Amino acid sequence: MSLIAAVEKERHHVVVDSYTPTWNELIAQYKAGDVQVDPAYQRGFRWDYEQQTTYIESLLLNIPTPPIFLAEKANGAFEVIDGLQRFSSILKFFSSEIFPEENAVESNKSKHQNDIRVPTILSEAPIIKGLLGVSRETMPDTLVRTLRYSRVQIILLKKESSGVARYNVFTRLNRAGTALSNQEIRNCSARLFDSEFADSLNEMATDDAIQEALGLSTKEKTSMGTQECILRLIAFGNFTPTTKSIEDFLDSVMYLASNGEFDFSESHKKKIISTFELLAEAYPNGESFKFYRNEKFSGQFSSNLFDIVASGVLKNIAKCKRQGVDALRDRIMAMHNESEVADLTGAGSNTRAKMMGRVAFGKRWFAGI
Known part of the structure; x- marks a missing residue:
């Protein structure tokens, strides 16, 4: 063409x-x-x-x-x-x-x-x-x-516009002014499909275990940081990024879930919630997604660590449950001694190869719990 x-x-x-x-x-x-x-x-x-x-x-x-x-x-x-x-x-x-x-x-x-x-x-x-x-x-x-x-x-x-056109018009208009966070834009965009998926994200974001596991700041939660983390886990748990842009990747997953091309079933939802419940029990103040240095967890929430830990536990949820919270806690702490983790979360970590690398490492690491 x-x-x-x-x-x-x-x-x-x-x-x-x-x-x-x-x-x-x-x-x-x-x-x-x-x-x-x-x-x-x-x-x-x-x-x-x-x-x-x-x-x-x-x-x-x-x-x-x-x-x-x-x-x-x-x-x-x-x-x-x-x-x-x-x-x-x-x-x-x-x-x-x-x-x-x-x-x-x-x-x-x-x-x-x-x-x-x-x-x-x-x-x-x-x-x-x-x-x-x-x-x-x-x-x-x-x-x-x-x-x-x-x-x-x-x-x-006009309503005669295609769904993908309506979605793209909204995201591009609103990102031009950056009045809303990226996840707020996604949630609002989903309304164009009369979809319940955005409502599901909002409902899940109020779950105590999810909030405890993430340990996000008030500012991060206000700008739908919790919903974005849930969407991120859904994305890496079910899709492979085709671009190095995490925002484009999450946009595409939000679009697929909102227009019905991806069925976010009750079984998917239960696995997501179970993952966060287990992580909250292991570390109830967001430590799972902070770096462990000088014998303590410190710093801000790391989306790179989230990719490794959350997706790794999700992909091994049955085994992690069997081994118990103490084993999961030790496995998360030991992970910070791995040189591969430093490479996947350090400089240049936003490439597609490293995004996929974090998910692959997490799957392998928590399979060995």
Whole structure:
């Protein structure tokens, strides 16, 4: 197939439309449930009051702003896939109209700055003087109307687009701004398939044994680090990477599981949970994935060690269970004396060969428990 033919073939997978509604129209659609900001996306609203104020100021001054990307769902509703910060800023500013039943108290405290049900109180703006302390209720009606009838370009990814096209559009749009972590992007992308796989990851991430075994920081857990570790174990437990990029590898596995090409069955789930339960019993504070130096485990969580230990135990789960927790604990500690471990986790460890090497070593090492 020629390059031109290849381009034309892929272009047919992406079906888009564009239009320029007012924010008033979009707010009405949101209130009617026709434009959705899915709960999985809500946690990604991270703009502080200064950023929200700057966007409001841009609309007041008619300064051009980037488009909002929506995806059309099978039921005809639309879902925000890029532009979450801007869309949420408008919802928050007009929240007293959108969520009147909440009776939310206006507050400028940082704990409320990303709660769209709490009305915005603007901060200092870069250009317009006098916006500090202004809310929807105190802003002059003329300016409120300016905001309400400001137009925004919408680029709509039609439901006729193929699943892989929708997935790729979402991941590329959101990685461009890095507003979400890679795993947050994957979980949100899975929503485009009306898939339960992302929900399964979220549910498993609340498991006490999994959290104890990983020992992740609050920041890592907040950005879906737990879900990413679970996905990583699923990936290395069932697939072979075809690229040196771990992100591309995890993206592909998330895609396969979300669109039904990989069946994440109950038996798969039980093996994953059993692996973490055994590791949590052996080391309940994440020591399994930290380096053992000077007769103690120290440092941060190592994804390279995770590849070795978690996948190794998963692939030998029955034997590890038979031998018991003490044997597993000793085997993990002894592993750090192996020169191959240093080679597989040191400089240049992100190559495809070393990714595969870590999984292969883990399988061999824990087979000898």
